[in-house]
Amino acid sequence: MAVHAETPLHEPGPGSIPLADESPEALYALLSERGWGDGLPVVAPTPARVDAMLAGYDGDPDEVVGVLPPRLGEATPRVLAANAVMAGCPPEVLPLLVAAVRGMCAPEFNLRGVNSTTHPVSVMVLVHGDAVRRCGFNAGTGTLGPGNRANATLGRAARLALLHIGGGTAHGVGDQGMGDAATHGQPSKYTFCFAENADASPWPTYPRALGLDAPSAVTVAGMENPHNLHDMETRENPAPILDKAATVMATFGTNNAVVSSAEYFVVLGPEHAATLAAAGWARQDVQAYLFEKARRRAGDFRAHFGAVLWRPWMRALGDDDLQPMTDSPDNIRVLVAGGPGKHSLVVPSWGLTRSVTVPTA
Numbered sequence: 001m002a003v004h005a006e007t008p009l010h011e012p013g014p015g016s017i018p019l020a021d022e023s024p025e026a027l028y029a030l031l032s033e034r035g036w037g038d039g040l041p042v043v044a045p046t047p048a049r050v051d052a053m054l055a056g057y058d059g060d061p062d063e064v065v066g067v068l069p070p071r072l073g074e075a076t077p078r079v080l081a082a083n084a085v086m087a088g089c090p091p092e093v094l095p096l097l098v099a100a101v102r103g104m105c106a107p108e109f110n111l112r113g114v115n116s117t118t119h120p121v122s123v124m125v126l127v128h129g130d131a132v133r134r135c136g137f138n139a140g141t142g143t144l145g146p147g148n149r150a151n152a153t154l155g156r157a158a159r160l161a162l163l164h165i166g167g168g169t170a171h172g173v174g175d176q177g178m179g180d181a182a183t184h185g186q187p188s189k190y191t192f193c194f195a196e197n198a199d200a201s202p203w204p205t206y207p208r209a210l211g212l213d214a215p216s217a218v219t220v221a222g223m224e225n226p227h228n229l230h231d232m233e234t235r236e237n238p239a240p241i242l243d244k245a246a247t248v249m250a251t252f253g254t255n256n257a258v259v260s261s262a263e264y265f266v267v268l269g270p271e272h273a274a275t276l277a278a279a280g281w282a283r284q285d286v287q288a289y290l291f292e293k294a295r296r297r298a299g300d301f302r303a304h305f306g307a308v309l310w311r312p313w314m315r316a317l318g319d320d321d322l323q324p325m326t327d328s329p330d331n332i333r334v335l336v337a338g339g340p341g342k343h344s345l346v347v348p349s350w351g352l353t354r355s356v357t358v359p360t361a
Helices: 024-034 047-054 077-087 091-104 111-116 130-134 149-164 239-249 270-278 283-293 298-304
Strands: 002-005 016-019 066-068 073-075 122-129 193-195 216-223 227-230 264-268 295-297 322-324 332-336 343-348 356-360
Touching: 016 024, 047 077, 047 091, 066 091, 073 077, 077 091, 077 149, 091 122, 091 149, 091 216, 091 356, 122 130, 122 149, 130 216, 149 193, 216 343, 227 239, 239 270, 239 283, 239 343, 264 270, 264 283, 283 332, 295 298, 298 322
Parallel strands: 002 016, 122 193, 264 332
Antiparallel strands: 066 073, 122 216, 216 356, 227 343, 264 343, 295 322
16 A cells, blocks of 8 residues: 655555645545544555555565455555555664564564454564664663664564554454454554663573574564563572562463463563572572462362363472463573663463564564
8 A cells, every 4th residue: 555645746645645745634534534544643654655664674665575354455565665664664674574474474473463462562673683773673671662663673574574464453343243353452553673782681682583584583472561570689599579560470360371272471570580690590590480389279260260260280280389370491582682771571372372583684
């Protein structure tokens, strides 16, 4: 999609939609009439702006990166560039958007479910490596908050692509009623993007921990909003920090409780990570500790849930045995982001999805 202001300086191209003028008001009205956009003002994706956005991408602009359900629209870099323009992205961010969409189209991500469930899941986009500094992402204080163009617009462009190409809108697609069926939605459906703070991390970067050796990468995951935890007192023994994280994880209010293969992202603030590392804890130690601590009585699980996706060994536990919130420590994804302050985050999963990390230039 591209829009074109009817002026003598330009001729509309294929797929363009003429506008009387390029004013924000005219574009806003057009989007509202057609059920497009995220409800916020956008930049008009004129052919000239889309071409300028594509200047930041080295690949084939018409390659089909993936097909986005439930509408089954074809995502090409050219179409993604139009959405990137609308979101306000700088051109250097477009390769990251393409990588993010490739990740969403991986079978294990289950984009159809993520984009149309009644659960308020959103696509979390996480940027790693050289691209953080090169593209100006904020990995420090307020990494998940407002005020940074790269963070805000990459997350928003990913959402606009899901709306416009995938048809993940609350009002459905055509007469079929397909679309985003989230009962309430969540604020992160507007934008949900942050960056790994590799400079403040005592451990290898998240992609390297997965065995991915690339200068830059993007991770996508189908997640709930982050939940803050704070520990202001711990100085030496880091266990109390993780004990608090475990209590946030061990709730029956998330889909993790019924899908044992579901992931958690534990985003440690640099100060908490430094305390852990100073005590000799590696990333794997954090995962193992949380796996052991984030547990509830198996009988309480059974009292709350009938339809579950648990491993057979979990079903065999006695009522008084402690059942973990996940079936493997590897499902607890640990990384460092944010700035000063004794805060960290637990991000629960939708459940029936797996995170995907994609290398990018």
